[in-house]
Amino acid sequence: MIASMCVFFGSYSRGGPSSTAPKANDADVHLLQAKIRQAWEDYKNKNKEAFARIFTEDAVEVEEGAEGAHDLKATLSEMDEVNLTAYAVNNFNFRPIGSDGMLVRYDVDYTATSAGKSIHNKSIIGEVWEKATGDWKLLYFQETKIK
Secondary structure, three states: HHHHHHHHHHHHHOOOOOOOOOOOOOOHHHHHHHHHHHHHHHHHHOHHHHOOOEEEEEEEEEEEOOOOOOOHHHHHHHHEEEEEEEEEEEEEEEEEEEEOEEEEEEEEEEEEEOOEEEEEEEEEEEEEEEEEEEEEEEEEEEEEEEO
């Protein structure tokens, strides 16, 4: 299992012009990129209602250093404790998963405060999106900090 995941993510990370990986539809790429950027802005502005709309009901979030995966309720609760002050997202990469799924990877550099402590993280974000009833919803989010 681990070996196959390494091969999958290894080929995903090298997905350049010579890659035989399926190409994402431009309309889906633009829509998902806009949704992701808006989600970061909604988080920064503590707009829980708008932020929650991008998730599936059974969404899971995994953050480095956390005690485990958490659900949407815990993610929304975290918004009360974290004050996101600045962020930059870039280096988006999109890979279709079948006809109704998308694996998205991007970089984020953000600053925030939580419990009176300053946070500055540079991370790679991995997300799995699924299209249901014509709308893209976030099913899985994982943050991995980088140096």
